[in-house]
Amino acid sequence: MDTGEPASSRFPAFLAGLFVLFWGALAIDPVMRDVWWAENLPIMGVFLLLVLTFRKFRFSNLAYALMAVWMVLHTIGGHYTFANVPFDAVTDFFGFERNHFDRLGHYSIGFYAYPIAELLTRKKLAHPVVTSLFALFAIMALAAGYEIIEWWYAVLAGGEAGIEFLGSQGDIWDAQTDMLCDTLGAISVLVLFRFTGPKNAA
Template sequence: MRRFFTAQNFPFILAAVFAIFFALMAINPVSREVWIAEVIPVAAIFLLLCITFPFFRFSNVSYGLMAVWLFWHTIGGHYTFAGVPFEWVTDLFGFERNHFDRIGHFSVGFYAYPIAELFISRKIAGPIVTTLFALFTIMSVAAAYEIIEWQYAVIQGGEAGIEFLGSQGDVWDAQKDMLADTLGAVFVLVLFWIFGKRWGSRG
């Protein structure tokens, strides 16, 4: 058993844990409509990583960082992001809203790390282009997702549309979400260039 829990098997263990977690979070969500809308990108990313694994294996650090968003977003889909029981953080810092979604957006930025890792490992571009491409990719995805949220809320309407949008009455919610995505990307890119070689992430 100990031989199974090795660094080499980390992606398989992580995938198995996530699959079980995903199945559990699919049981009796607060809103089935919101759950379906929220888990579509989660399932798409997870399946994409599984399909591409034989062709390119990211470092364990990359898989760990990408898993943060997968788990976080799955929880948000189960409870709806505004309804996640996160009061202890809200009360601890005196926030006026549930910031579970903000942390989720920050973790979206973590995907800049594997993007940079792929570019450097495959020698697709140099450090500057790699960094800018990874950062701008996250910023583009962040903007696109906010547009999708807006359109879903308009088309779906009702309580499901409001819960999926998750603005919690903040008129600047979309801009703050995109900023959180961007800051997450900047954070992991700094980590990549400082610690990437030590963590086995750079060619």
């Protein structure tokens, strides 16, 4: 049945509906409710921002798909706590000494460089080179800011909740490695943007 809705709006609406169902399922009986709140507040904020601005600025379907990856991974991490996500198959296969699911989550944060670059390009706010650099530096700044927030929460919450939210798993270079993963994720999608983004990105 034709709803009269533009075809381009159906995919993000479908994606949003699936995510709400997924998020709702994982909101039930998480491992640690206080950590769940801390991990899910950013998800709620990003999701609501995208919903509220949808009619004013509609990103490409690829941009929405990339943004959804982080929301899904972060929702999983919020349910189990990142250090305890069932990731044993990958850990055992590569012989890792720690659960690296959090690294995957951080890598996906970098995917938000794509919609940032798309927004700047379509609004014609900057030269293509400046657009890419701004998107990359924005993610790097966000990564550093989030590590500071993790530190503050760990200190304020203390105990097991603080340790689980920090998720360092004994790695003294955890914060630096997380920021590197964010940066690598951003670089990856900016290369993708060079070939798939708006034509005036060239």
